[in-house]
Amino acid sequence: MTRRRKTRRDFLASSAALAASAALMPRPAIAQAEPHVVVVGGGFAGASVARALKQLDPRLPVTLVEANRAFTACPFSNGVIAGLRDLSAQQFSYEKVVADGIVLAPGTANLVDTQARTLIVGDGVRLRYDRLVLAPGIDIRWDALPGYDLPAAERMPHAWKAGEQTLLLRRQLEAMEDGGLVVISAPANPFRCPPGPYERASLIAHYLKTKKPRSKLIILDAKDAFSKQRLFQNAWKELYPGLLEWVSLSMGGKVTAVEPATNTLVTDFGRHDAKVANVIPPQKAGRIAELAGVADRTGWCPIDPVTFESKLVPNIHVIGDATIAGGMPKSAFTANAQAKVCAAAVAKLLKGETPPEPKLINTCYSLVAPDYGIHVAGVYRPVNGVLTEIEGSGGVSKADAPRDVRAMEATFADSWFKTITSEVFG
Amino acid sequence: MNARILAIVAALGLAAISVWPAAADEAPPGASSCSGCHAANAGVSTAVPRLAGRNAGELVAQMQAFRSGERQATVMDKIAKGFSDAEVQAIAAWYAAQK
Numbered sequence: 001m002t003r004r005r006k007t008r009r010d011f012l013a014s015s016a017a018l019a020a021s022a023a024l025m026p027r028p029a030i031a032q033a034e035p036h037v038v039v040v041g042g043g044f045a046g047a048s049v050a051r052a053l054k055q056l057d058p059r060l061p062v063t064l065v066e067a068n069r070a071f072t073a074c075p076f077s078n079g080v081i082a083g084l085r086d087l088s089a090q091q092f093s094y095e096k097v098v099a100d101g102i103v104l105a106p107g108t109a110n111l112v113d114t115q116a117r118t119l120i121v122g123d124g125v126r127l128r129y130d131r132l133v134l135a136p137g138i139d140i141r142w143d144a145l146p147g148y149d150l151p152a153a154e155r156m157p158h159a160w161k162a163g164e165q166t167l168l169l170r171r172q173l174e175a176m177e178d179g180g181l182v183v184i185s186a187p188a189n190p191f192r193c194p195p196g197p198y199e200r201a202s203l204i205a206h207y208l209k210t211k212k213p214r215s216k217l218i219i220l221d222a223k224d225a226f227s228k229q230r231l232f233q234n235a236w237k238e239l240y241p242g243l244l245e246w247v248s249l250s251m252g253g254k255v256t257a258v259e260p261a262t263n264t265l266v267t268d269f270g271r272h273d274a275k276v277a278n279v280i281p282p283q284k285a286g287r288i289a290e291l292a293g294v295a296d297r298t299g300w301c302p303i304d305p306v307t308f309e310s311k312l313v314p315n316i317h318v319i320g321d322a323t324i325a326g327g328m329p330k331s332a333f334t335a336n337a338q339a340k341v342c343a344a345a346v347a348k349l350l351k352g353e354t355p356p357e358p359k360l361i362n363t364c365y366s367l368v369a370p371d372y373g374i375h376v377a378g379v380y381r382p383v384n385g386v387l388t389e390i391e392g393s394g395g396v397s398k399a400d401a402p403r404d405v406r407a408m409e410a411t412f413a414d415s416w417f418k419t420i421t422s423e424v425f426g
Numbered sequence: 427m428n429a430r431i432l433a434i435v436a437a438l439g440l441a442a443i444s445v446w447p448a449a450a451d452e453a454p455p456g457a458s459s460c461s462g463c464h465a466a467n468a469g470v471s472t473a474v475p476r477l478a479g480r481n482a483g484e485l486v487a488q489m490q491a492f493r494s495g496e497r498q499a500t501v502m503d504k505i506a507k508g509f510s511d512a513e514v515q516a517i518a519a520w521y522a523a524q525k
Contacts, residue, residue, distance in 0.1 A: 052458075333462045340458035359513070361459035363501055377501045379456070379508025393508030397500065408473075409500055412463075415472030419465040426467060 035060060035350045038119050038129040040109045040288055042066035044073075044332040045320025046135030047097055047424045048339030049346075054100045056347045063103040065121050066094065071425065074193065075332045076417050077162040081170045082203035083211075084370055090162055092425035109136075112292040114313050131346050133308075133317045134294060134301075135339070136286025137161075138192045138330075141299065144282040145258060152260040156277040159200075160192060172276045173204065178212040180275030183265050185255040186221045187282045190300065192321045192330045194227040195376065197280050199366040202232065205240040206369050218272065219246045220265060221253040227329070228366060228376055228396050235368040255279070285322035292316055300324045305382035307345040307355055308338060317342050326387035328380050334362045336420055357382060365413030373397075373409030454516035456509060463501075466524075478524035485518035486511075 039050045042064055050064045071092045079085045098104050107122035112132065119127045140158060142149055148156070157172070159165040173182070182204060186197040201219050208215040217240075226232075236244050247253035252269030258279055265272045265279070284290075284299030294301045294310040301318040302311040305326065310316045319342050320335035328334045337360045345355035363377040378394030380387045397409060464477045477485065491497035492506035499506075509517070 336462055337459040340453075344453065344458070356455060359456035359459070359509070361456065361462070361505055361508070363463060363505075375501055377504045379505055381455075390508040393504055395504045401500075405500065411473050412500065415474045416463050418472050419467075419470055419474065420462050422465060422467050422470045423461055426470075 035130040036063070036128060037061070037131045037133065037346060037350075038063045038065065038127050039133045039135060040065045040119070041135035041137060041286065041320070042068070042071055042094060042097070042104075043135060043137050043320065043335065044420070044424055045137075045335035045339045046133070047071070047094070048336045049133050049135060049319060049343045050102045051097060051100055051424070052340045052343030053347060054102055056343060058101065060347070060350070061103070062101075063105050063127055064094075064097065065105045065107060065109050065119065065127070067106070067108045069106070070094070072162040072166075073332070073417075073421065074160075074162045074196075077159070077166050078196070078200040078203045079367070079370075080162075080166050081159060081173065081200065082207040083170065083174070084203065087163075087167060090166075092421060094425070096426055109134075109288040110291070112288070112313075112316070114293065114316070117315060129315070130350060131315055131317060132292075133319065133342060133346065134286075134288055134292060134322065135318075135320045135335070136288045137321045138283040139286050141282040141284050145255065145279070147258040147260060148279055148281055152258060153279075155260040156258060156263060156279045158279055158281055160196075160280050160283070169276070169278055173207060176212065176215070176275045179214040180212070180216075181272070182208070182215065182217045182276045182278070183272050183274035184217070184219045184278045184280065185258075185265055186219055186223065186226070186253075186280055188222040188254075190330065191280070191283045193364075194329050194331075195232075195364060195366045197221075198226060198228070198232045199368070200278070201244060201246075202235065202240070202366075202368040203370075205236070205244045209240060209243060213243075215243070217244045219244070219253070220255050220267060220272065221246060221248055222255070224248045224250050227364075228374055230399060231374045231397055232366075232368065234399065235372060235374070239369055239372070285318075289318065289322050294318055295322075296324075298324070305385060305387045306357055307349065308342040309345075317346065326380070327378065327389040328360065328362055328387050329364065329376075331362055331364045332420060333364060333416070334360070336424060337361055360387065363416070365409065365416055367410060367413060368406075371410050372403070372406045373411070373413045374406070375409060375412075454513065454520055456513060457517045457520050460517070460521070468525075477521040480518075480521060482515070482518040482522035485521060486514055489514045489518070 039046050050062050053062050073090045111120040157165045157169040159169040255265045257266040263274045263277050285295045289295040301322050302324050308317045319338040321330040341358040348355045360380045365375045374397040376396045378389045463474050489506045492502040
């Protein structure tokens, strides 16, 4: 007891000394003496940046703030909806993240005091930071689509954050009688996972074709073009003729309101009464981005493409889906790649060094059927402050590739999921 | 080994150090993205080969073959076209030095 009290007194004394010296010494000296990085969000971006920082400097204190006890991954969750895999295959614990020496702070990030460089978690736990990395993913814009609020999502699931919503959509499809109409509403750009709605439509069509072949699926789209469009549409003609229909913006596809009581999706040209309605609504950066002042009027976060530091608030970095990342799509691969670049930049900045100009890669696979994979890939570098795809690089799967190549790409998709989840959570 | 060769080796060594001061631990631009598909963790076994510890010359040759179209690829041809020879060499040297 005596010893503990003495330790506490020593701590108080040294705190006072520190406070005194803080008043006398310039800020960078304090930062160098005891730098601390706080990360918000334990997804592909946040868990990656925390672990990459620890790998670069094992002595650097890193705290990861996360509200959920485990992570549920979105990539491959369309397979869960289509009954091809269990949700448990999507779930990962933070055990290995903690084993790296990262302090896990359970709770919701509620406020940032940018003057005091302090993050407030939950009811008032205060975390002081030298550099704060926000990886909050997306939030649904509940104000953007008339009729679509929290209770509506229980009837017309978005399933755009994997977990209960994923299982709800799956149960609705399983409960639907053969001959039913499934409607997917796809949002305008930008949104999480640009090819996601079309992979989802494909795998639901696969489920319907094999289990409920008299059913039909319609995609109502707020866009006239989408990711990997030609590849998806060619595959749909081949695999799901007469089953899957895509209605573009100019053909009246934009959903302007929903009526959950009747499962109705309203467009300027008509009403669609669905047996199962999957509303993928407009989105914005996760809540803490707005609270920290790093989101602009678009709802997303402008960043410096070399360091991923916010263009609006100093000492706060933003990575992953929440960012405005030029040509880089909002994908798990991108989130992980940005996290590693951001970690290297933060490590340099803490030492007072200048981070070099980075290069980043994105690769996204989509499944059109369980044995039919396609991809988009790109290489990016900062050009005039914007992450820009390098001319001549990148592109999508070959339009005329034979089925054995599509099958091989489905295997590569599976390999990618294993590899990235092992790097981030394993 | 005679003194002249030793001197050349020493000079080359110094040149290498001055050009890439931290090649062993600091990932060159682009390198950190690769492990999204090419597992850094030796315990992960997939259809995509690991890069760590591979011969640098072999990695450079593969990237050149992807870029020229000499080697068929699904994804790597598009990625190889996003990197210069110097960038590929730096990335290959870094991976060769990894465990």
